[in-house]
Amino acid sequence: MSSVRLDRVALERGSFRLEADCSFGPGVHVVTGRIGSGKSTLALAIAGELEPVSGAVRMERVSRPLLVLQSPDHHLTGATVGAEIASWGADPALLDRIGLASRSGRDPFRLSRGEQKRLVLGCALATDADLLVLDEPFASLDVPARVGLARALAGRGGVTIVMTHADRYLPAGAARWRIAGGRVVGA
Amino acid sequence: MIEIRDLAARNLRVPSITLPPGLTAVIGLNGAGKTTLLEVCCGLLLPDAGTVLVDGLAPRETDAGWVSASSDRSLLFSRVADELASSGRFARLPPQAVDRCVLHAARLTGAAGLLDRSTRTLSGGEQSVVALAAGLAGAPTVLALDEFDGHLDRETLAGLIPVVRNSGARYVLWSTHDPAIAAGADHAIVLEGGVVAAEGGAALSLFDAWEGGAA
Known part of the structure; x- marks a missing residue:
């Protein structure tokens, strides 16, 4: 079973410091915290994109970690919505499921922010990553899309870690964590 | 008043609507035209056709404050x-x-x-x-908050709502997916596929329908 352990990890960015000593096993984990508390910093570290100043991030049985950033435009590389979906190796039928059937030929940068989020999240979920870290995935989604995303995350295998300040429409049965006073604690 | 007549801008088509001073919540599914409406009211986007007047002036003759839905782009x-x-x-x-x-x-x-x-x-x-x-x-006379709340935690948002309310901006246009923000607004409009589908109290019942429809 996949898991990721933060073993007495300390993270620093400028004068900001965050400490974490915790494990994330299979299932959905929701990490909350005030703005600027370090959710994005933690997301980077869990996904192996930020080296701790001390301690270690240990992934077990993780072959495909994937970090989905807050800004969907950081993920977009295709010239059209259809090409974007193809570039992720996703089934073209995804277009319909994310409500973009009429937008297949459109430049992804001409979608609304919410539509871009649907596109990137749909593609990310289609990869079946065994460690999926999502930074503020619910922001910009409309209500039906939030409910749909929560259901899709709850139904996923592997480890799913959601950084969010949303307090509605969260995945059922998720483990809760929060960042407070520069530390990650169980909520 | 913000008066919009015979408007065509991107996918948005508004024959006639009048927005009163105060906080107007703009509600709708992704791609419904919320950002476009806010942009034409702030003068960030010129309509393909039609007019927008803010107290009788073109939006570009009026001071506007803009908070983008993509927080890094503001x-x-x-x-x-x-x-x-x-x-x-x-x-x-x-x-x-x-x-x-x-x-x-x-x-x-x-x-x-x-x-x-x-x-x-x-x-x-x-x-x-x-x-x-x-x-x-x-x-600003017009303050546009495009899904501003989507980036904020509950406590920060609760602290900023009175700030927005007391900001002195005569018109606040706030697009949101949060039923609580919509319920606290003075006025609400619903966009559906680029047209105004409802105004006022009728807007709020939509959230229940959306939650129910998705479940």
Whole structure:
């Protein structure tokens, strides 16, 4: 079973410091915290994109970690919505499921922010990553899309870690964590 | 009043609508035209056809504050203090007046501790707060908050709602997916596929329908 352990990890960015000593096993984990508390910093570290100043991030049985950033435009590389979906190796039928059937030929940068989020999240979920870290995935989604995303995350295998300040429409049965006073604690 | 007549802009088509002063919640599914409506009311986008008048003036003759749904795209300058000072500097206010506006907006929004930060190192939520502060520093007539709440935690949002309410902006247009924000607004409009589908109290029942429909 996949898991990721933060073993007495300390993270620093400028004068900001965050400490974490915790494990994330299979299932959905929701990490909350005030703005600027370090959710994005933690997301980077869990996904192996930020080296701790001390301690270690240990992934077990993780072959495909994937970090989905807050800004969907950081993920977009295709010239059209259809090409974007193809570039992720996703089934073209995804277009319909994310409500973009009429937008297949459109430049992804001409979608609304919410539509871009649907596109990137749909593609990310289609990869079946065994460690999926999502930074503020619910922001910009409309209500039906939030409910749909929560259901899709709850139904996923592997480890799913959601950084969010949303307090509605969260995945059922998720483990809760929060960042407070520069530390990650169980909520 | 903001009066919109015979409007065509991107996918948005509005034959006639009048928005009263106060806080107007703009509700709708992704791609419904919320951002486009906010943009034409602020003069960020010129309509393909039709007119928008803010108290009888074109939006580009009216001061507007803009907080983008993409929090990183609201910011032009590399230092937070310069971002907040930008509207005053562009208006060629004297430096002392600019400093006063910056400090006032920063204190109001809780951004005072961020003034010396580089905008690049801000979190998404902090960027949104700075964008609000920068918008308010220009004492706008129209303040557009495009899914501003989506980037904020509950406590920060609860602290900023009264700030927005008391900002002096005659018109606040706030697009949101949060039923609580919509319920607290003076006025609400619903966009569906680029047209105004409902106004007022009828808008709020939509959230229940959306939740039910998705479940």
